[in-house]
Amino acid sequence: MSKTASVALAPSSSLLARLVATIDRLLMASAQISLRNGDLPRFGL
DSSP: OHHHHHHHHHHHHHHHHHHHHHHHHHHHHHHHHHHHHTOOOOOOO
């Protein structure tokens, strides 16, 4: 039963990891654009 539970949780955790990685990429791109414009980047959401 534990094997079934771990397999069932694997897709959702990788989906969450993808979402966090996408948000991180967007925040990093925003910070780079701000630095290029001479502004201080805003940290966080």
